[in-house]
Amino acid sequence: MSNGKTKWSAQWIAVELLIMALIGLIFGFLGPFGTYAMPVALRLAYWVGFIIVGYAIFRPVSISAGWLRESIGISVWAAELMATAVATLPLTFLIGFAISGMRFDPDFLGDRFVLLYLQCGAIGFGIFLFMRLLFGPDEAVEQADHDLIQSDNRKIVPASEPIKLVRTQLHDRLPQSFPGMIIALGVEDHYVRVHAAERTEMLLLRLSDAIKEMEPQEGMQVHRSWWVARDAIVTSKREGRNLRLSLSGGLEVPVSRAYVTKLKQTGWI
Structure with a gap:
């Protein structure tokens, strides 16, 4: 969900958290994926909360994928797709647990889980693309390419x-x-x-x-x-x-x- 521009800089993470909250508010007002029927306040809290939770899951996984990319030489897009596939899984479980009334529902582990997984993955990768468009390529990628040129x-x-x-x-x-x-x-x-x-x-x-x-x-x-x-x-x-x-x-x-x-x-x- 992040382009990892300055790794673990506290200042940069604060900026990213603010952007995640704003994205959550936008989703909350739009109410996609059947959430528009929820009361406005609950809908806003739902989307802001889960976007930030998703950020907390996606951020370290995305950075680890960057280290993997540097180690085995895969493209940044392949690394981010791998990170999205991995990080989406625990996020889907958390959201499923919440919408099931904070309890484990075996019936959820079927088509509903797959649909929610795809929705979370699409949002996560979409936010990555947005952050890349907003802030440009990862500094680590730029530095590696610069080093090759030098x-x-x-x-x-x-x-x-x-x-x-x-x-x-x-x-x-x-x-x-x-x-x-x-x-x-x-x-x-x-x-x-x-x-x-x-x-x-x-x-x-x-x-x-x-x-x-x-x-x-x-x-x-x-x-x-x-x-x-x-x-x-x-x-x-x-x-x-x-x-x-x-x-x-x-x-x-x-x-x-x-x-x-x-x-x-x-x-x-």
Whole structure:
């Protein structure tokens, strides 16, 4: 029900609560979904009360959905639809309990429950759209997109140590003529392609096992199909909304949105 513009700022929550109360008053005067037959005072209290209760449920769920979006890289719309579907359930139970005379009515858990669930969900998502229209996109989303733009063709901060050829357990699986510096691992079907700056080799191995055998080489998985060595990163660049890492030797590796935050936190980009 909120666009989460400033997370848990007390001042911003107060503003949102005021807006929720005003929305509740509007619904109270209009009396939708069969509530117009209620006395005016009761109708206003009903709508203001449940809009604010709905806000108290939707707000933390919406923020959690934002964290999920940042973690797995889904769109803000998909995250908010998920939040609406989850938060609507307890709200529907509460409203059903109230309109059943503050008691549990088993007969309510049927078509009436489904209809009320859809009505609550539509109102919740509608308020989210209204708040987004009123205040613009979530600051967190804007900041993430800004960070991606700022990373366009930016030089990576070099490692404090000079590049060293690190001998790893994975080298034991490779031909002796393979160059010492492994710069990346990429998945191809059931194989892992081991990349050096000037050569590649295929190994019948899972990526997770190959990554374990790369210790003590400093590196990170940046995509479900890619691992890169820290010392091999030259630049990062953006193609549309996608981030890519350019490695020594000219290899370019895609970065999943789920890994962008981790790369920034570690100072790699």
